């Protein structure tokens with residue numbers, strides 16, 4: 001197998017460009033959705049942002065392989081830490097598939113790809129997508145999710161397109177109390193963490209471009225998606241890989257928050273349905289009723305791994321409760337009636353989807369992305385494609401800190417060296433005035 005990881009002192013640098021060996025590669029199943037519609041007359045060249053990531057790679061495979069004579073698919077991805085070209089490797093050599101490395105926050109990258117491929121349709125998935133990271137690295141979330149979406153909208157407006165489908169999340173609605181009715185597309189947005197706030201802010205830009213420039217936009221808000229190809233920072237693949245390594249499951253807080261889960265193949269079918277039958281200017285929830293708590297996920301996975309979990313003592317052998325996120329919504333709950341009217345229903349129940357997911361990770365989880373050891377720790381820290389454990393990163397940060405005295409402008413606050421230098425420059429500037 002090609003080496004797809006470099007080790008630095010106390011960190012892992014993942015390489016999203018490295019490939020699995022042929023013998024391993026040929027064993028990988030080709031996973032797509034199941035729908036097939038009459039192709040649209042106004043769509044030919046489709047840009048999919050974030051195409052080397054989880055959900056978009058499923059969608060890219062589906063469109064490329066289901067509509068080979070109708071749609072040309074351009075996967076546009078920066079190749080961030082969670083991406084891998086293994087996700088679309090099966091498409092290399094297909095006449096209607098192209099990969100373009102580029103950054104949605106770069107107006108010139110986006111203009112280049114829109115012009116080069118004469119794009120008429122955009123599916124916008126690219127994002128910083130991991131809530132846990134958004135508590136520590138929130139500027140990156142605003143930059144990618146809000147500014148990046150703005151760049152795409154602006155460039156799409158200049159270029160002219162026939163359809164722009166923006167992928168958002170049920171998290172924009174915020175916490176839905178137990179017993180409250182499921183939320184429809186007209187409910188107010190009340191995000192509670194930097195990730196969901198950045199996704200809600202991106203939706204505001206989408207809404208503005210729809211009103212101001214009549215850009216033909218559709219927004220979708222999906223439940224939690226799971227399945228093969230998901231980077232193992234998210235709960236389901238992370239827990240599978242921990243069990244495979246015979247390690248304890250690291251559950252944040254008390255494990256009681258629930259999420260509704262949507263199998264990757266089902267969201268692909270939903271997006272294909274919205275593309276071919278949905279209406280411009282509309283918002284669609286993509287919703288299931290499979291509501292599962294984090295503790296339930298532990299039980300179901302321990303069952304699949306044939307590990308005992310019936311008693312508290314059994315559970316404690318396999319589960320370790322850790323500190324919680326700074327804030328954690330108890331549940332999300334959205335109503336999918338509007339999309340059901342277009343003919344979509346989820347086909348894969350949670351237990352079936354989980355079993356398929358476990359099978360895939362047992363075969364490919366250890367090799368697909370490179371060394372994921374640090375990804376599997378509690379609250380790892382990511383910068384670019386480099387990953388530390390929380391403890392390693394804290395030790396590194398404390399090396400870089402100086403404590404200014406009580407008589408300084410900081411009142412004894414701890415500042416990084418860079419921040420102290422900025423403060424000093426500002427202070428000198430002030431005294432020169």
Ligand SMILES: NC(=O)c1ccc[n+]([C@@H]2O[C@H](COP(=O)([O-])OP(=O)(O)OC[C@H]3O[C@@H](n4cnc5c(N)ncnc54)[C@H](O)[C@@H]3O)[C@@H](O)[C@H]2O)c1
Nearest residue numbers: 050052053054055078079080083103104126127129224225
């Ligand atoms: N995973 C879920 O459960 C879920 C649920 C609802 C909505 N969503 C939304 O769906 C979309 C895809 O989510 P995912 O879980 O597949 O994400 P992911 O993290 O697996 O993939 C994101 C992809 O975007 C790329 N990317 C990041 N920044 C970029 C940039 N500046 N320019 C170009 N590419 C960039 C990354 O390299 C990666 O390939 C996101 O918009 C997310 O908010 C996800």
